[in-house]
Amino acid sequence: MIENQCMSTGAFEITLDDVPVWSKLQSVHLPCMQQLVQILENEMKLSTHLDSLPHRRA
Structure with a gap:
């Protein structure tokens, strides 16, 4: 039933820390x-990995 409601609107967007990770559109x-779950796990791993990299100074 929830899926039918989401499908009828045309939009279903998922963000993680303000980063878009899924767009039904x-x-x-x-x-x-x-x-x-896999999408969110992958995004969290990527975010953790990027946070652990040394930051470049300009």
Whole structure:
């Protein structure tokens, strides 16, 4: 039922720390729960990795 409501609006966007990680408008479908969890885990790993890199000074 929730999926039907999301599909009818045309928009379903997911962000993590203000970074877009999923767009139904771009992908043309909703992620299943397993896919959604994997997307968020990957984004959190990437974010953690980037935060651990030394920052370049300009």
